[in-house]
Amino acid sequence: MFSCLMGGWKSSHGLSKLSQVSTEFLQWFTGFTDAEGNFLISFDRNFVRFRFKISLHIDDIDTLHTIQSMLGIGIVTEENKQYCSFVVQDYDQIKYILCPIFLHFPLQTNKRLDFDSFYEAILIKEEKGNNLTDIKDKLLVIKNSMNRNREIMDSTGHFESFAINFCWLVGRPVFVFSFFKWKNKNL
Template sequence: MDYTEDEEYTKTNLQDVVFLNLFVGFSDGESNFTIILHKDSNGIIKNVAFRFLIELHVDDIDVLNYIKSKLNLGNNISVYGSSCKFTVTHPKDISKLIFIFDKYNLNTTEYLDYLDFKKAFMLYQEERCTGFKEKKH
């Protein structure tokens, strides 16, 4: 699936409403949104990374592989001991997740975490674009 806010996306990819609702419901209980600040040796923030993560027992790795294949985004599934993790870190993929979570709302307190995550991501992306434009002049 290719997630963009165009008409083709709406017609083609949102036909799988059942999966997207299941994914969002599953994310309500099993996911988290993380903002990682990368600082230099002086404590000055040099970069910000955004991460969406679902972590399950390794016995459930097929669930994560299914989610990854249906969404067609995210990093490789990683295994650590008895846990497996599906992570999304690329800004383009984060944007696609935001489109999904805006269309199909989370229903628990995870929604509040999502709103903060989304706001920070949008501000960071806007600042990066503005910063690049200002440096050109």
């Protein structure tokens, strides 16, 4: 087995739920999120909602169940006959489990910009509380600049800890498919 160990970060972040999760898995999960994950902010009446989601073809539902089981958070749903999703909507699970994972094992693509915006919105909510009136305008600007709406792709200053490793790379389905396609072609 390869080694991607990084000290006792789990205990320093109080992530007791993740104490049994290998660093390799968390690095793989970060790579997988870079490829398939999505960070969402929405508004419901007078509340802001945060959601993390990975959607895959129904044939890959076992992958989502593995993620759910390893992290101990979220739900897996069958959206229709073709697609399934791993969804985390619980604010505490997002704040205390997911965010520390991505802060310690940073995303390596432009998805990191979406996470940074997502995390900024969480910090604003933490500072201002649940009163949406006081923070809605700031959060709308952040929400409207994420994902497909992102116009600024500049990552200046965001990727100072750029560290692609084997665990992250294996989490990227495109890499795995391309590698095996190349390997079989060259046999």
